Amino acid sequence: MTSQPKGHNGHANPLKDKRIINDFTIEAATVNGSGSQTANLVLAKSIINMGIPVGPKNIFPSNIQGLPTWYIMRVNEKGYLARKRTIDILVAFNQATYLKDISMVRPGGVVIYESDFTLTGVAKRDDVTYYPVPFGSLAQHHISEIKLKKLLTNMIYVGVLAEVLGIEASAIEAALTKQLRGKEKAIKVNLDAIEVGRKYFKEKLQKQDPYHLERRDKTEGMLMMEGNTASALGCVFGGCTVVAWYPITPASSLAESLSEFLEEHRVDASGKKNYVVIQAEDELAAVGMALGAGWAGARSMTSTSGPGVSLMAEFVGFGYYAEVPTVIFNVQRSGPSTGLPTRTAQGDMLSTATLSHGDTKHVMLIPGDIRECFSMAVEAFDLAERLQTPVFVMTDLDLGMNAWLTKPPEYPTKPFDRGKVLTEEDIKKLGKFERYKDVDGDGICYRTYPGNPHPLAAYFTRGSGHNEAAAYSEDGHIYQRNLERLSRKFDTARTLVPAPVVDSVAGAEVGIIAYGSTDQAIAEARDTLAATGVKTSYMRLRSYPFDMVKIEAFFAKHKKVFVVEQNRDAQMAQLLKLELSLEQAAKMRTILHFSGFPMPFEVIVDGISHKAAHAKHLDVEQKMPEIVTGGE
Amino acid sequence: MTSQPKGHNGHANPLKDKRIINDFTIEAATVNGSGSQTANLVLAKSIINMGIPVGPKNIFPSNIQGLPTWYIMRVNEKGYLARKRTIDILVAFNQATYLKDISMVRPGGVVIYESDFTLTGVAKRDDVTYYPVPFGSLAQHHISEIKLKKLLTNMIYVGVLAEVLGIEASAIEAALTKQLRGKEKAIKVNLDAIEVGRKYFKEKLQKQDPYHLERRDKTEGMLMMEGNTASALGCVFGGCTVVAWYPITPASSLAESLSEFLEEHRVDASGKKNYVVIQAEDELAAVGMALGAGWAGARSMTSTSGPGVSLMAEFVGFGYYAEVPTVIFNVQRSGPSTGLPTRTAQGDMLSTATLSHGDTKHVMLIPGDIRECFSMAVEAFDLAERLQTPVFVMTDLDLGMNAWLTKPPEYPTKPFDRGKVLTEEDIKKLGKFERYKDVDGDGICYRTYPGNPHPLAAYFTRGSGHNEAAAYSEDGHIYQRNLERLSRKFDTARTLVPAPVVDSVAGAEVGIIAYGSTDQAIAEARDTLAATGVKTSYMRLRSYPFDMVKIEAFFAKHKKVFVVEQNRDAQMAQLLKLELSLEQAAKMRTILHFSGFPMPFEVIVDGISHKAAHAKHLDVEQKMPEIVTGGE
Amino acid sequence: MADIPLKTAVNRLGLTIEPYKGLTSTLCTGCGHDTITRHVIQAFYEYGVEPYKVAKMSGIGCSSKTPAYFLSRSCGLNAVHGRMPSISTGAKMANRSLMVIGVSGDGDSASIGIGQFCHLARRNTPMIYIIENNGVYGLTKGQFSATADPGSKLKGGEVNMFENIDCAALGIMLGASFVARSFSGDPKQAVPLLKAAIAHKGLALLDIISPCVTFNNHEGSTRSYPNVRKIDSPVHELDFVAFYETPTVEYDPGQTKEVEMPDGSKVMLKKLAKDYDPTDRMAALQAIEQSRKSGQLLTGLLYVDTAKRDFCEVEGMTETPLNELGQDKLRPSRERFTEILKQFA
Amino acid sequence: MADIPLKTAVNRLGLTIEPYKGLTSTLCTGCGHDTITRHVIQAFYEYGVEPYKVAKMSGIGCSSKTPAYFLSRSCGLNAVHGRMPSISTGAKMANRSLMVIGVSGDGDSASIGIGQFCHLARRNTPMIYIIENNGVYGLTKGQFSATADPGSKLKGGEVNMFENIDCAALGIMLGASFVARSFSGDPKQAVPLLKAAIAHKGLALLDIISPCVTFNNHEGSTRSYPNVRKIDSPVHELDFVAFYETPTVEYDPGQTKEVEMPDGSKVMLKKLAKDYDPTDRMAALQAIEQSRKSGQLLTGLLYVDTAKRDFCEVEGMTETPLNELGQDKLRPSRERFTEILKQFA
Numbered sequence A, B: 001m002t003s004q005p006k007g008h009n010g011h012a013n014p015l016k017d018k019r020i021i022n023d024f025t026i027e028a029a030t031v032n033g034s035g036s037q038t039a040n041l042v043l044a045k046s047i048i049n050m051g052i053p054v055g056p057k058n059i060f061p062s063n064i065q066g067l068p069t070w071y072i073m074r075v076n077e078k079g080y081l082a083r084k085r086t087i088d089i090l091v092a093f094n095q096a097t098y099l100k101d102i103s104m105v106r107p108g109g110v111v112i113y114e115s116d117f118t119l120t121g122v123a124k125r126d127d128v129t130y131y132p133v134p135f136g137s138l139a140q141h142h143i144s145e146i147k148l149k150k151l152l153t154n155m156i157y158v159g160v161l162a163e164v165l166g167i168e169a170s171a172i173e174a175a176l177t178k179q180l181r182g183k184e185k186a187i188k189v190n191l192d193a194i195e196v197g198r199k200y201f202k203e204k205l206q207k208q209d210p211y212h213l214e215r216r217d218k219t220e221g222m223l224m225m226e227g228n229t230a231s232a233l234g235c236v237f238g239g240c241t242v243v244a245w246y247p248i249t250p251a252s253s254l255a256e257s258l259s260e261f262l263e264e265h266r267v268d269a270s271g272k273k274n275y276v277v278i279q280a281e282d283e284l285a286a287v288g289m290a291l292g293a294g295w296a297g298a299r300s301m302t303s304t305s306g307p308g309v310s311l312m313a314e315f316v317g318f319g320y321y322a323e324v325p326t327v328i329f330n331v332q333r334s335g336p337s338t339g340l341p342t343r344t345a346q347g348d349m350l351s352t353a354t355l356s357h358g359d360t361k362h363v364m365l366i367p368g369d370i371r372e373c374f375s376m377a378v379e380a381f382d383l384a385e386r387l388q389t390p391v392f393v394m395t396d397l398d399l400g401m402n403a404w405l406t407k408p409p410e411y412p413t414k415p416f417d418r419g420k421v422l423t424e425e426d427i428k429k430l431g432k433f434e435r436y437k438d439v440d441g442d443g444i445c446y447r448t449y450p451g452n453p454h455p456l457a458a459y460f461t462r463g464s465g466h467n468e469a470a471a472y473s474e475d476g477h478i479y480q481r482n483l484e485r486l487s488r489k490f491d492t493a494r495t496l497v498p499a500p501v502v503d504s505v506a507g508a509e510v511g512i513i514a515y516g517s518t519d520q521a522i523a524e525a526r527d528t529l530a531a532t533g534v535k536t537s538y539m540r541l542r543s544y545p546f547d548m549v550k551i552e553a554f555f556a557k558h559k560k561v562f563v564v565e566q567n568r569d570a571q572m573a574q575l576l577k578l579e580l581s582l583e584q585a586a587k588m589r590t591i592l593h594f595s596g597f598p599m600p601f602e603v604i605v606d607g608i609s610h611k612a613a614h615a616k617h618l619d620v621e622q623k624m625p626e627i628v629t630g631g632e
Numbered sequence C, D: 001m002a003d004i005p006l007k008t009a010v011n012r013l014g015l016t017i018e019p020y021k022g023l024t025s026t027l028c029t030g031c032g033h034d035t036i037t038r039h040v041i042q043a044f045y046e047y048g049v050e051p052y053k054v055a056k057m058s059g060i061g062c063s064s065k066t067p068a069y070f071l072s073r074s075c076g077l078n079a080v081h082g083r084m085p086s087i088s089t090g091a092k093m094a095n096r097s098l099m100v101i102g103v104s105g106d107g108d109s110a111s112i113g114i115g116q117f118c119h120l121a122r123r124n125t126p127m128i129y130i131i132e133n134n135g136v137y138g139l140t141k142g143q144f145s146a147t148a149d150p151g152s153k154l155k156g157g158e159v160n161m162f163e164n165i166d167c168a169a170l171g172i173m174l175g176a177s178f179v180a181r182s183f184s185g186d187p188k189q190a191v192p193l194l195k196a197a198i199a200h201k202g203l204a205l206l207d208i209i210s211p212c213v214t215f216n217n218h219e220g221s222t223r224s225y226p227n228v229r230k231i232d233s234p235v236h237e238l239d240f241v242a243f244y245e246t247p248t249v250e251y252d253p254g255q256t257k258e259v260e261m262p263d264g265s266k267v268m269l270k271k272l273a274k275d276y277d278p279t280d281r282m283a284a285l286q287a288i289e290q291s292r293k294s295g296q297l298l299t300g301l302l303y304v305d306t307a308k309r310d311f312c313e314v315e316g317m318t319e320t321p322l323n324e325l326g327q328d329k330l331r332p333s334r335e336r337f338t339e340i341l342k343q344f345a
Ligand SMILES: Cc1ncc(C[n+]2csc(CCOP(=O)(O)OP(=O)(O)O)c2C)c(N)n1
Pocket: B246, B247, B248, B249, B283, B307, B308, B311, B337, C060, C061, C062, C063, C064, C081, C104, C105, C106, C107, C108, C109, C132, C134, C136, C137, C138, C139, C140, C145
């Protein structure tokens, strides 16, 4: 038996002799490009295979190989999968960061580390359990294929963890088999490597920590899916045919998986594609192509992140005024362009809502989970065509690129709504066609597709300088009326977009408003608060423009309403303030978190329980060691 | 004597036998590209030479030749030069629009028209005075140079008006001489053409209208200047050395006159330029060049309008986060890109304030008159360098491209403020340099210019992913702290930008908040209201971020505060609402005008006197006939 | 080549010229762009293109206004400055049965739009792309564009100091499969070239010199009518024989090169001073460069590759317009859905 | 050519190589970009450029990160994607005494940045412009860029169907006065080329093929190390003799072309298989096109015009850096002010 290293901080292990089942956070601190991704996935899936929910978050750098990466897995049988501030079990694999990584493990936690690393300073603790493992030399001796040594080292830590926590061999095998579908040899060597880890722990170390896994039945029928994948699927089932995009983290995987789905599911018998995917030269071209296609009657989309949305600003304003449908996914990330491109944020809410010069306002759908990433993608195409305007789907890096445990999305049963489009027949019946006439009073006019053979079908599309018959006009009256109609149309949008989801709790004085990827953090925060006697109601916004009747009513029911978001400037709170009655606005407080890391639920708990008035800048993320490297 | 045509609407002339002196509006309805511009200018200047203030507005189409143009001259001895809804005297020169043009003249007004035009329908009125003039045949017979016939026809109407209104011959001669400086022959033929008009009126027509001009002394020492010219001059005197721009109406004339001023006043003895002007390939390049120059320590600028600002969005966000100074003029126009590019608006206030993805906020200076177009241009360079950030100067087509009667700008006496820049010497003394350390607590850090020989002087500039020493960092803590410092810097900006100008009237219950080109309309509206017993105070905003102490105080003093602006969405009111206390916000009302025509003062009077609650969409501009033409 | 025919004459579709016309132009009297508009009307009428099957696209500029002045029965889209290529690409992708004709200016294409221009050429996107090239920004009152010749003068005396971007050369270099240059004042050349462009399958790029009478038609400008007439150097004389026509004249095979277009039409190139082979990419580039050096303006069908695969073909798209595909084709079945989800279990 | 010298060795400025180095690279082990970084360090050190007088500019991409890895005593600016040319132009205009070196990638330059690239070339803006060309977007994980050769394969098997944009040819065509191509793996060629670029006066463009080991170094990729080695076809052998050096070898005049750079340095071009004249623009374009056709990669100093006026000269700018001009030079006097205002009275 290898002996436990001794610490020097004199703190006692608070979890000594405790038993903690199915409720902890594992962090694998590795280096990117080293192949730890497969190991981490297999680990997560193995636990899920035991019926226990897992929520992983991959914190990765803006480079391709060699910089610190943290894979943080929340394991919780109750299904709380939001980020938690504390790390229970650390796999310290990165020589550059292990000291700091170890220092951040919770008292009572576990540190599995490469025994070559010397524990010094803050990493020398008495209040954690150490499991030193000579990963390098184990790989050296037990993995025969030289090329795979480095890669499979990662599997050794899966084996160690399996042994420490009690992951069933069958659960791992199932996970691996699924992951490496069909590659029998690969499965074998991976299983061997896992066994090396298991064996080492069994033979050389002794379990002294409180953490245990026990089989449950909480993951039956659940999927593991990334938001971008779900959105991509939504585009397929939403009938998207023209995809134009430009690579950018964290949006690339949306277009890339869409491309793969289409290749598999939208090629006709003769091998011809019922779609086209264009990797454009930049975002301006991408959105131009999407708008051109929308104008010509195809369901089109582009996906990007903040920098791309900024570049699209002029074109999107044109789309708003010329009333051209398309769908734009904004998978938000931190920062400006050379900011933190691999960190998450909800920082584009305000600038996307009002994107472009002049009086412009845009429809935004805001999925809060994987199922909505799918369903809202489907819905976005209907709305874009119904409203004849660019529709944004706002997600973020956390939702888009992390794998989430989820119930399966539902097959869409609503038929396509292609909006107000006149065919040749229609015009024959009507005897006329005026592109910008508000026939129905909802601000939405009828359009034709180019190619409609009726002699009255053609019209000329421009920005705002047109009359009802689409003729060019510089008449001030006509201009102003047209702009007012667009406002009216926006009010129609208000009635069509997904309504907020409200969970009203009797007797609650505190309301929480949030949106997007923080949903799980809110759920856990609410339960935590409820346990301390603080009742809260919850309204999850799912779109813009807002349903102000519902929102006013929600405010009216509560004494204080906390708007929780992941940006500095409280952007959604700002949008709300613009429309709220003053009486209700007075109740608004904000909880902001903008370190680039997903919102930990504790921030919300702290914000609501401790801070009375304007809770601002509550949480400064202190997790990550400073890394001095190149640009991005 | 030619006889007056008879009308058929049966309305009596309400001004019969009245005498109106130095208070009316003249509208010359012509066709663009026909050379009426010189005639109109001479006319305006002649009246000014008589000591009577004139405020012209040129309403022109988005094309180069052949479409309707209206030159509207407000003549008012009290100095009210805002746009007024009523037209007193029309020169109907445009065959395509004369019917509608005539129908819009106020009852009692005057119509001078080409006698070839047949008066029919709405243009056949009993309540106006008609002066039919055979301009075409007069030109045919009296102007010898064939090439000039068309051009000089315009001068004939100047002659007619001179005779009708009593413009002194010496005043016209002085105006012409100035306008055509040195071109003796041209002056002569123009004077002759004017004389043709005078003579025709004297001999063939008889004055029957109430309008008269009488010499006053209200224009002594005043200049006629366009806002863009004044801004350009401000750039010269503000020490701007690098100009990068891309043509766009209504901003082009700013860069073009700047270029001319520089050529004249910034070339050294050896013929070398102490500046550079680059016509960039587009706005993305223009702002990139301006930022590159600002980074390297030059005072740089670019000028554009809404579409250009939209294209600059990504780069400007980078400038905000990387803290690079430059000055950006946004001469606002209507619409999206194919909107009404030759119409005025204040429609980019909100999108410019929050331009770019992520949490960004920008400093905006908002000149309200020609003197401020100059002084704020000068100031913008100081502020950009002091605050190390892109600074916007927000004007509009009305202020930028129309000639305004103004007191001369003042020579700037404040020396350049180059901000916190460390020289080699400075660093020697300090012994260190940290680019992003908030040494002074105002959020503004010290910078060096590239080329500083001190070994510690160099640093690497990126967006937000850096620590205080400018090293790359993905640390969440550091990221969040940096963003908070930028907020702090924005608060510092609040104390440095031009404060609002307040005119507080004892006993006033109504406050008016406005900004930019509507200043004169507000002044007249207030006097008009005062005459009816409604006292108003006035706060003119001159910058963003706001001085909330002053603004709160202003609200606190009044029962209602009307925010007056030229856009649909009440953009400045929105920005105010975000920062106002709820108590004060409750008092806010909006008066919006967004037809593309400059705000008529009556809109404000009506808005305040008649509308109680949310005055919205008060005025729909009904002036201009519909024109069906091509795109823009 | 016929003049614009009488109102009663009809083309092979039985259409008079009326639906090929558009609104009255609002450009300056004498503007080259208006002449090009006439050429477009004539070419589309004579070839017999169904107007409703055409989509007219443009950016911003005087030139970009012209789609309003032809083919009133075709839908048109006046997009933002410099982005006609992307919006056209999108429209074409949505409905590949549309004939897309894009009109742009030299500012629109060679300055702000050069990026989209390059990439459109590279993709050989099937459409007709006309650059109405006057060497200046007309609509913003006459600044130099990037196609202005070095040494050319503005009205105010300013001299252009930079090399011009030759969009025809660039197009050839980057992959456009049909590249022509012409002069608005030469209908004998421009109209057959436009018809050939209609008959072409990939990107048909036409750089048409089109003097701006208001800002660039003075002494000292290389883009004035007189100067363009002077330097215009056609590489051949051109005739277009549509697939449904029989030639009305005899062509001397020794003096005539015949280019067969994908639709069976023929472009007859009659030899002028020198031999010119428009199917040799390198030779074309060289000829352009030489003419540039000698201050000449090479016009004609400069380069053509009738076999090159266009973007839709390369992408393997279905022939059916994508905008006509119904939910049945677009939304996979519930079974497929379940199948797909299994991968994520 | 010396190898990277000992730490104690100094160059003509008395500087060791230390200040020419930068931070430790965070790129993938074996990345071509890191090798180019070493070449830059060596060239700047050997030539003896004052580090503080250099400004390092870049866009976004793995390549655009490299300025952090050389010349630690020079200021650097990592701008937005595709906009290095404009930000560099601005910096150079502000201080023309700075030596501006811009590093970009093929995605950064040939896709999103192609517009700024073209116009920078057209202006012949004085700076060194390196494209670290790997045919893919490295930082976003390996999609094709627009410089990928047709037929080249991605790791996943996807084949590039479009013609590649050749930035060297484009640069020559549009007005760059110094255009070279090299291979990261060939220091004997790359380092002298970089020195020649330092000695040049206008725009010195270097398209350096730089394999991406992670995403584009496999069989089937034309940009893999083995394949680039195979197709690399130098047009000459290169030596650089700085103005302060005396040649250490004898050059056979019959076999060597000498290019004298504006600072007095000399580039010695030793003839290989064929004669190559880098001062003939058309010939250069032709040679590139031919090599492209035959699947070769032409490297060396492809085109140079040492006499061409650069942007600052064309603009008639003062020699004094604009950022050093004080208020006395920049703000005209009160008298002038009054004089100017009179025009508006
Ligand atoms: C983003 C943007 N920038 C600038 C403008 C202003 N603008 C309108 S047309 C034009 C140039 C037109 O030149 P060209 O394409 O050559 O057309 P021409 O008028 O000469 O036919 C410019 C710069 C604009 N509309 N949008």
